[in-house]
Amino acid sequence: xxxxxxxxxxxxxxxxxxxxxxxxxxxxxxxxxxxxxxxxxxxxxxxxxxxxxxxxxxxxxxxxxxxxxxxxxxxxxxxxxxxxxxxxxxxxxxxxxxxxxxxxxxxxxxxxxxxxxxxxxxxxxxxxxxxxxxxxxxxxxxxxxxxxxxxxxxxxxxxxxxxxxxxxxxxxxxxxxxxxxxxxxxxxxxxxxx
Numbered sequence: 001x002x003x004x005x006x007x008x009x010x011x012x013x014x015x016x017x018x019x020x021x022x023x024x025x026x027x028x029x030x031x032x033x034x035x036x037x038x039x040x041x042x043x044x045x046x047x048x049x050x051x052x053x054x055x056x057x058x059x060x061x062x063x064x065x066x067x068x069x070x071x072x073x074x075x076x077x078x079x080x081x082x083x084x085x086x087x088x089x090x091x092x093x094x095x096x097x098x099x100x101x102x103x104x105x106x107x108x109x110x111x112x113x114x115x116x117x118x119x120x121x122x123x124x125x126x127x128x129x130x131x132x133x134x135x136x137x138x139x140x141x142x143x144x145x146x147x148x149x150x151x152x153x154x155x156x157x158x159x160x161x162x163x164x165x166x167x168x169x170x171x172x173x174x175x176x177x178x179x180x181x182x183x184x185x186x187x188x189x190x191x192x193x194x
Contacts, residue, residue: 024057026155026190034077034182036088036169041079041178047087049076055188057100064152069098069109077180078120090120090136090180094163096144102152110145113163115180140167140180148186155190 028051035046053073060066073094080087098111117138122130143166148159165179 024059024190024192026055026057026188028053028055028071028073028186028188030184030186032076032182032184034079034180036079036178037164037181038168038177038179040176043081044079044086044088045082046182047078047080047089049078049089049182051075051094051184051186053094055190057190064102067100067102069096069100069111071096071098075115075182077182085125087123088120089123090133091118092116092180093118096163098144098146102150105149105151106147107150107157107159108147109159109161111143113142113144115140115142115165135170137167137169137171140165140169142166142180146184146186150188155192157188157190159186159188160184161186 030051032049032051033046034049035041036044051073053071055069055071058068060068071094075092075094076089077092078087078089092115094113094115096111096113098109100107100109117133117136120133120136121128142164144161144163146159146161148157150157161184162181163184164181167179169178169180170176
């Protein structure tokens with residue numbers, strides 16, 4: 001029920017933002033440096049992945065100082081053991097809805113995020129040992145915050161963002177307290193450029 005209400009809040013926020021000014025749409029792509037956090041994640045290292053998807057921006061002020069930025073991103077997350085023998089590779093559709101402050105070329109963004117697990121596997125010794133990740137939650141709630149530089153006339157931006165999950169990775173309450181978290185280096189292009 002909470003997940004449904006949060007998803008409806010995302011939709012409502014986006015609908016309110018559409019009443020502001022004409023939206024801008026674009027694409028986003030970049031690198032992920034992901035890992036697990038929590039009480040039982042201290043023996044796991046971060047691993048590299050990627051993200052790609054679409055973004056939009058709804059200006060709430062005439063000078064574009066404040067905006068709402070919903071996105072839909074495919075994102076590879078996971079973690080690995082120090083000796084690279086164990087790897088958890090997870091695929092998600094992330095839907096952040098960010099409040100964005102455009103302060104000249106510098107921008108700041110933060111907001112909630114809902115993630116939908118669409119795939120993944122666990123490898124041990126280079127062999128795929130688990131394809132069925134039903135023990136992992138299909139939907140997780142989290143947050144995102146970042147900073148970057150944007151060139152409004154060109155429509156280009158480059159930034160760094162941190163994503164953290166509030167929800168545990170596993171469905172069962174008696175299983176490890178592990179959550180996804182990642183750093184993103186992201187490049188965006190908004191069109192039409194102004």
